[in-house]
Amino acid sequence: MNQEMIRKIDQRNDGQRYFEQQQFQRQEQGWKLIIGTSVLLLALVAVELFWLVPTVTSASKSAFSGFVAVIGIISFVLWLVAQAVPFKVRWQSVSVALACLLGGGWALLFPLLIQQSHFFSVYAYSDLFIFLSVIAFFSYRPALYLAVLPILCSLLVTDMYFGDTNNAVTFLSMGSRLIIIIVVRECLYHWFHASVWHEFEEKRLRKELASVALIDLVTGLQNDKHFELMLDREMMAARRHNSDLTVMMINIEPMNLYAMTCGHQACDDLLKRATKGLRRGVYRPRDFIARVGSSEFALLLPDTDASGAEIVAERMQRHVHRCCDMLVKGELEQPMAVMITIVEWAPNVNVRTMRRYMRDARSQLNLDEPQKCADSVSYYDPVKYR
Structure with a gap:
């Protein structure tokens, strides 16, 4: 009985290590997705500010340029730190830092664009960023909420002070978005968890079958x-x-x-x-x-x-x-x-x-x-x- 319990504990520990490894690999893909998304959205904002909307003031353009410069410098420093520290062991820290940087940065940029230039297409960009953040960080809950909650708060404050809608409608809209984020995240995480453990069990069974094929069942010796x-x-x-x-x-x-x-x-x-x-x-x-x-x-x-x-x-x-x-x-x-x-x-x-x-x-x-x-x-x- 003790040997059976030890075997189950070892299998559970091996499965947990395998799940963490797959979680890390999935998070690496999420980093690439959210970084690429952020660069694309900033590029779209820059195109509209500098070329497509002639009424944008120079102050708004200067503020946007300074914001991009600050974000770029912080990103470069974070990248340098990531090169010196073995983040494979602490990939959660990288996810949290990246989520805070991009989510907080977008939360600051959003009211700045609305207040100074009435750049309302940024609403669509914000929703797109939130949606892709869910996909990028669903495997690690703290990073996801650190990425989307600042943006939701920024949307809420901006709508209350600069929007034309009723405050009750604004709260209902933000609450609906948050519920959708939670539900989608839990569904994705459940699917990911089940998929990884199914893959682990399949590999373990294949390994055991290969081992059994080389073992004599009566004596336990090799065949x-x-x-x-x-x-x-x-x-x-x-x-x-x-x-x-x-x-x-x-x-x-x-x-x-x-x-x-x-x-x-x-x-x-x-x-x-x-x-x-x-x-x-x-x-x-x-x-x-x-x-x-x-x-x-x-x-x-x-x-x-x-x-x-x-x-x-x-x-x-x-x-x-x-x-x-x-x-x-x-x-x-x-x-x-x-x-x-x-x-x-x-x-x-x-x-x-x-x-x-x-x-x-x-x-x-x-x-x-x-x-x-x-x-x-x-x-x-x-x-x-x-």
């Missing part, structure tokens, strides 16, 4: 397919580093007799006990053990010669007997036997030849009937099978 993959990798490493490599083929008897006597479930329990003994005989993390047959196992020993493999083989035999002898002797008259054939790799042997050596070694174990009632450690001789 024959995974062993062949590791054999290819270790042979390339041994050839590159000019190091030793040894493979041990292991056959444990009498599994078939035990299954016929006690049933397949009891045989599976015996296999699990034998697996525990084999694992206890392997000390190094890089040593790789797999189940390659019904009662056959294979052990990959990098940086190990034949004499070292013989020591490992004898140690594994002792551990298997300690785990299984009491169970086998209580049901069968035949003793437990752990038969091992050591296959030593040579630099001139390729992967295909090494796999043939392993098949021959397995056949040697299965055909060695007189030795099936006793432990044995033998060496594979390629000349014998030519």
Whole structure:
């Protein structure tokens, strides 16, 4: 139960990290969107002020130019700071700073344009900025509200003092916009959250399925397919580093007799006990053990010669007997036997030849009937099978 709880906690933590990573990437896209939007809107305002509306005063043009200059300087300073600080860890700070700069700047520019030049098309630009701010900052709520609330307050104050509508209508209009912003933001965030977690679960399930495809379900060891993959990798490493490599083929008897006597479930329990003994005989993390047959196992020993493999083989035999002898002797008259054939790799042997050596070694174990009632450690001789 504790292991299951720990596994669920680990999955939840991994999912949370994955969600934060996707949230950061989405926020990066939002930064680009809101910056591009702000530049475009300022360009449209500049075109109308300087070329399309002849009644605009020079004071309004000067105020707008000064405002753009100040915003540009602050943006440049923020960019310099962002280059020096690892904001990937604190992307929330960047979002908040950018939202305050653009939202606050637009909130100050809006009444300035309305008061001095009656530039009413800025209403449409403000609504567009609010809409795109929702899209840009919906994944981080504080940044969104810091971007839109100053503009809504500015719209409210401007309408109350410079507009021709009733104050009640103005409050209703701003309240409706705020409700729309909240509803749209929550819908987008819910969709984003569900989409990211669905993607995470899909990737996790694919990873687990890939892992299960390489694991023997009875013993929990790696299977024959995974062993062949590791054999290819270790042979390339041994050839590159000019190091030793040894493979041990292991056959444990009498599994078939035990299954016929006690049933397949009891045989599976015996296999699990034998697996525990084999694992206890392997000390190094890089040593790789797999189940390659019904009662056959294979052990990959990098940086190990034949004499070292013989020591490992004898140690594994002792551990298997300690785990299984009491169970086998209580049901069968035949003793437990752990038969091992050591296959030593040579630099001139390729992967295909090494796999043939392993098949021959397995056949040697299965055909060695007189030795099936006793432990044995033998060496594979390629000349014998030519």
